[in-house]
Amino acid sequence: GESVGLHLPTLSVQEGDNSIINCAYSNSASDYFIWYKQESGKGPQFIIDIRSNMDKRQGQRVTVLLNKTVKHLSLQIAATQPGDSAVYFCAELFTGGGNKLTFGTGTQLKVEL
């Protein structure tokens, strides 16, 4: 479906706390789910991905959880830092259809000192 509106959901956290950003996806045929970070004036930057046959994957300070039953994806950021302030997007990748990447609505993460 289309995203409507000019205001992104916002998550405000204190520096040092953990952040959890959630995303609902729509295509059960997607092969990978990817989280991107976008800072102001820049292009999206790859953070971490998870294959559809997994339910958890960890990276450096980040963990992605996938719940296929309810079509839900989450990104957990440990010990959130000021440099983590950005817009975070989840995206679905369908490799069978030309590697098409479909983005969800983003979440603005604000880290308060």
Add this chain to the structure above:
Amino acid sequence: NAGVTQTPKFQVLKTGQSMTLQCAQDMNHEYMSWYRQDPGMGLRLIHYSVGAGITDQGEVPNGYNVSRSTTEDFPLRLLSAAPSQTSVYFCASSSTTGRDYGYTFGSGTRLTVV
């Protein structure tokens, strides 16, 4: 290693003008895509390519043309610019070799149509 390079970074067009947004990647990636991003929204797919000579439409293709004559380049042409095409345009590339399917994005072209 430059990654994905987009030019120009900024452009102002008058309604009805045409122009080409350039995109080049030096990673030998098979897949390339163009997205547009409107204020406060996610990225929407305009056109994509799975290799040289092969292109297809994405979610919002109207008013845009693409071609892919080489692996490296994937230009996006606006045929007759309209104010509704005011947006930030991102080019991206990816490869399915190895396990990294994640796209690499350029820094964007901010286009204003007046």
